[in-house]
Amino acid sequence: MKKIFVALSMVAFLAACDDSSSASAENNEPTTLSSAEEQGSSSSRHCEECNDEAISSSIEELNGTSSSSSVKEKSSSSYTQGDAKQSSSSEKSGKSSSNLIESSSSSVTSESTEKSSSSEKLPETSSSSEKEPESSSSSLGGIEFSSSSVILSSSDVSIPSSNSVVLATPCKNETEDNCEYGELSDERGGRTYKTVKIDNQWWMAENLNYESANSWCGGGRTTANGVERITTEGDCAVYGRLYTWTAATTACPSGWHLPSKAEWETLFTAVGGQSTASNVLKSTSGWYVARNGTDVYGFSALPAGGRSDVGGYYNKGDDAYFWSSTEDNRYSAYYTTLYYDSDKGFDNAKFINDGKDYAFSVRCLKD
Known part of the structure; x- marks a missing residue:
């Protein structure tokens, strides 16, 4: 119990x-x-x-x-x-x-x-997070802007670039000549050449006139009279000499050299590009029919024309041809030409590769 x-x-x-x-x-x-x-x-x-x-x-x-x-x-x-x-x-x-x-x-x-x-x-x-874009700001090219309230386009702002090119300042006009000139004495022939500084390069301001094998006076002319060709040699004192590519590579005096294609491009860039280079580098006289240049940098390019590989002269008064040291292949190399493009109606500069047996003018560049 x-x-x-x-x-x-x-x-x-x-x-x-x-x-x-x-x-x-x-x-x-x-x-x-x-x-x-x-x-x-x-x-x-x-x-x-x-x-x-x-x-x-x-x-x-x-x-x-x-x-x-x-x-x-x-x-x-x-x-x-x-x-x-x-x-x-x-x-x-x-x-x-x-x-x-x-x-x-x-x-x-x-x-x-x-x-x-x-x-x-x-x-x-x-709320604070939403306001952050308004308070955030950055600086570009010295211009402050808000990432949320301002949209900048490339057309509105000029953005400095590490690759920006500063053009050389023109130094010559019809009344004044303030270019920086120098002289080159060639002991081989006893000649003295005028030189000019454009940007950071020192160029000859006239065509080389050193007589060597495979060189002829520039400015010559070849005409045809029926089946006969008449060749008139040019004036070396005015136009300098025309050289085959092989002769040109060793023609410059000590301390100077035949410029490469890249060095010609550097010059063209400094004066505003290839479309501008022809007009500003050409001399103010010696060209045919209103094709003279402004020569605002004192380079004074002359229309010596060229000589073909078979001995005919051509384009005196119309074109200036200058060899570069840059080869295209074993048979050809690059040269630059300054000319008036009659089809387009303006001056131009361009690079062409041609046979090494053609003869063109030489402008030496300081080492």
């Missing part, structure tokens, strides 16, 4: 624990633990399980799974105590769990407050 009474008492206590656990989970309050403390030592083991379940349920709602696992660890540790200390351990576990719930509740409240506070500050952050 006594055993039946004890069993009924245990069932009643378990039912009370279940009701207490359910009420604690719904109301999120830690008061369930106080009822466990008032129960007898005989049911403490079972109530302890009820308390742990109630604590676990509360923690899962307030602080997630991690707090629940923490409580279960504490609960499992309480089971390792001796039977004599179970009641005392249960009471302490209840109090400790109660403190844990309060701490967890406080932690959750703190997290909620921080999240709420952070959430309230988000619009300001977003």
Whole structure:
């Protein structure tokens, strides 16, 4: 009979624990633990399980799974105590769990407050983020602009480039000549040549007139009279001499050389490009029918024409031809020509490759 009474008492206590656990989970309050403390030592083991379940349920709602696992660890540790200390351990576990719930509740409240506070500050952050493009600015070519409010096109702004070319300043006109000139003394023939500085290059300002093998006076003319060709040699004193390519490569005096194609291109770039070079480098006289140049750099190119590989002269007064040291292949090399393009109606400069046995003028460039 006594055993039946004890069993009924245990069932009643378990039912009370279940009701207490359910009420604690719904109301999120830690008061369930106080009822466990008032129960007898005989049911403490079972109530302890009820308390742990109630604590676990509360923690899962307030602080997630991690707090629940923490409580279960504490609960499992309480089971390792001796039977004599179970009641005392249960009471302490209840109090400790109660403190844990309060701490967890406080932690959750703190997290909620921080999240709420952070959430309230988000619009300001977003607003600040939206304003950043307005405040960001950069400088390009000395011009400050906002990346969000101004769009600059290449037509509006001149952007300096490391590859920008500074053109040489014209130094000569109809009334003044302020070009930087020098002299070249050729000991081989006792001649002195006028030189001129254009940008960073020193050029001969007249055609080379050193007599060597495979050279002829420039400005000659060949005409046909029926089947007969009449060749009139030119004037070396005015036009200098015409050289085959092989002769030209060794014709310049010491300290000077036959310029390469790239060095001719450098000159053309300095005076404004190939479309400009012909007009500004040509002499102001000696060209046919209004084809004289402006000669604003003192280069004074003369229309000596050329000599073909079979000995005929051509284009005196129309074209100036100058050899470069750049070969095209074993049979031909590059030269440049300054001429008036009658089809297009303007002066021009271009590079052509031709046979090395043709004869053209030479302008030496200082080493």
